[in-house]
Amino acid sequence: xxxxxxxxxxxxxxxxxxxxxxxxxxxxxxxxxxxxxxxxxxxxxxxxxxxxxxxxxxxxxxxxxxxxxxxxxxxxxxxxxxxxxxxxxxxxxxxxxxxxxxxxxxxxxxxxxxxxxxxxxxxxxxxxxxxxxxxxxxxxxxxxxxxxxxxxxxxxxxxxxxxxxxxxxxxxxxxxxxxxxxxxxxxxxxxxxxxxxxxxxxxxxxxxxxxxxxxxxxxxxxxxxxxxxxxxxxx
Amino acid sequence: xxxxxxxxxxxxxxxxxxxxxxxxxxxxxxxxxxxxxxxxxxxxxxxxxxxxxxxxxxxxxxxxxxxxxxxxxxxxxxxxxxxxxxxxxxxxxxxxxxxxxxxxxxxxxxxxxxxxxxxxxxxxxxxxxxxxxxxxxxxxxxxxxxxxxxxxxxxxxxxxxxxxxxxxxxxxxxxxxxxxxxxxxxxxxxxxxxxxxxxxxxxxxxxxxxxxxxxxxxxxxxxxxxxxxxxxxxx
DNA sequence: TGACACAACTGGTACAACCAGTCAACCAGT
DNA sequence: ACTGGTTGACTGGTTGTACCAGTTGTGTCA
Numbered sequence: 170x171x172x173x174x175x176x177x178x179x180x181x182x183x184x185x186x187x188x189x190x191x192x193x194x195x196x197x198x199x200x201x202x203x204x205x206x207x208x209x210x211x212x213x214x215x216x217x218x219x220x221x222x223x224x225x226x227x228x229x230x231x232x233x234x235x236x237x238x239x240x241x242x243x244x245x246x247x248x249x250x251x252x253x254x255x256x257x258x259x260x261x262x263x264x265x266x267x268x269x270x271x272x273x274x275x276x277x278x279x280x281x282x283x284x285x286x287x288x289x290x291x292x293x294x295x296x297x298x299x300x301x302x303x304x305x306x307x308x309x310x311x312x313x314x315x316x317x318x319x320x321x322x323x324x325x326x327x328x329x330x331x332x333x334x335x336x337x338x339x340x341x342x343x344x345x346x347x348x349x350x351x352x353x354x355x356x357x358x359x360x361x362x363x364x365x366x367x368x369x370x371x372x373x374x375x376x377x378x379x380x381x382x383x384x385x386x387x388x389x390x391x392x393x394x395x396x397x398x399x400x401x402x403x404x
Numbered sequence: 405x406x407x408x409x410x411x412x413x414x415x416x417x418x419x420x421x422x423x424x425x426x427x428x429x430x431x432x433x434x435x436x437x438x439x440x441x442x443x444x445x446x447x448x449x450x451x452x453x454x455x456x457x458x459x460x461x462x463x464x465x466x467x468x469x470x471x472x473x474x475x476x477x478x479x480x481x482x483x484x485x486x487x488x489x490x491x492x493x494x495x496x497x498x499x500x501x502x503x504x505x506x507x508x509x510x511x512x513x514x515x516x517x518x519x520x521x522x523x524x525x526x527x528x529x530x531x532x533x534x535x536x537x538x539x540x541x542x543x544x545x546x547x548x549x550x551x552x553x554x555x556x557x558x559x560x561x562x563x564x565x566x567x568x569x570x571x572x573x574x575x576x577x578x579x580x581x582x583x584x585x586x587x588x589x590x591x592x593x594x595x596x597x598x599x600x601x602x603x604x605x606x607x608x609x610x611x612x613x614x615x616x617x618x619x620x621x622x623x624x625x626x627x628x629x630x631x632x633x634x635x636x637x638x639x
Numbered sequence: 640t641g642a643c644a645c646a647a648c649t650g651g652t653a654c655a656a657c658c659a660g661t662c663a664a665c666c667a668g669t
Numbered sequence: 670a671c672t673g674g675t676t677g678a679c680t681g682g683t684t685g686t687a688c689c690a691g692t693t694g695t696g697t698c699a
Contacts, residue, residue: 455650
């Protein structure tokens with residue numbers, strides 16, 4: 170019998186999670202949050218725990234607090250930032266596939282541009298990329314290993330692009346992937362990934378183009394490869 | 405006479421800022437932060453203020469705190485997320501142009517893809533876009549107005565792309581722009597923008613392609629327009 | 640030498656108070 | 670019908686202190 174560990178998140182994290190869910194579900198009338206003292210009372214925690222949670226919500230641009238006045242909910246579409254991905258992707262235990270599709274589209278766009286930049290700036294990456302592609306070919310049945318290798322492949326390209334923002338975006342997107350993974354378990358939903366991994370040859374093409382320093386070819390190859398998954402996901 | 409409001413940031417925000425700067429400047433030996441009590445003592449503030457700041461750093465994936473153990477600095481390249489842009493762009497009062505160039509590259513990539521998606525999904529956006537382009541033509545000498553209109557133009561395209569993540573990325577990028585603006589004042593550095601606005605005709609071309617539902621033409625036109633600024637910035 | 644126990648850290652939570660803004664209502668004065 | 674001042678009941682911001690809980694190093698004892 171496998172007993173899962175009991176989650177022991179700090180109180181402020183739990184409060185953050187609760188408030189976040191309530192905000193995204195638009196549960197506050199007029200978009201006005203109760204006072205910190207009231208929240209502390211209803212959650213039956215100390216006011217400091219509430220304050221720490223509110224500070225995080227504030228940083229995520231989800232609320233606006235002002236001394237003396239009340240704390241208001243902001244529109245995350247116009248105020249929120251990309252880091253919300255992880256929180257928007259899975260809500261109330263169900264995956265928002267529209268958000269997931271958005272993430273795949275973004276991955277394709279940035280992945281393609283990163284490949285082009287990598288070809289222009291770090292064609293030497295080529296060797297490492299081919300090695301990963303070889304490894305992937307060697308275990309086409311091990312989905313977990315393929316996942317890991319795929320991450321290595323694209324991380325190398327993004328590193329080669331010498332674009333810090335692409336690196337950070339990749340982190341954000343991978344974070345979303347992790348959330349998705351945890352939410353779906355080892356479910357069959359990763360048919361998408363499985364299908365993508367059937368085309369390791371295309372990764373090789375990307376690597377070749379990068380090795381040749383041919384930015385446009387690298388871009389096209391990467392875009393074609395990544396875009397297929399978007400289409401498969403209903404884009 | 406224009407009187408600017410007096411800045412009165414909460415203590416925890418100031419502590420956050422100080423710690424952030426120290427972290428990005430790699431000022432902590434072995435990447436280990438002093439204890440909360442020590443930080444409170446050195447900053448001469450209450451421990452709660454320090455805790456609120458640390459919660460935010462934790463959320464930004466800049467530090468890892470563990471009860472009983474010490475708080476460690478994480479590598480923002482591998483752990484940080486896109487929201488760091490605003491903090492990385494301007495440090496110690498000077499602009500990091502490498503980061504700025506990265507942002508411009510990302511803008512070009514996402515802007516082009518958003519234009520393509522907009523053409524496919526919301527060709528009707530075309531009308532509003534042309535109206536903005538007209539307005540821009542009408543006041544080619546008013547940089548502030550051009551800036552505002554430009555934001556409206558691209559926001560409309562991103563809305564039309566129906567991609568929530570592009571919307572959030574736009575927010576993040578615009579945030580960076582605001583930071584840049586505030587840091588540089590009305591400085592001459594916005595030669596870049598000025599040059600971009602000399603090509604309002606290209607925006608019209610983007611709008612036309614979108615109106616025609618021609619995704620690839622919209623992508624090419626948008627990319628060409630946005631990419632020029634990247635090149636001008638030394639990309 | 641190894642296992643255990645303790646002490647001295649660390650972060651996490653709590654209560655109680657007070658400072659400092661906001662807002663609405665009311666009240667002069669103009 | 671306005672202006673500005675006053676008041677009181679809210680709001681968030683700050684503080685100090687105490688204690689709980691987990692980690693880590695150290696020293697003792699078998």
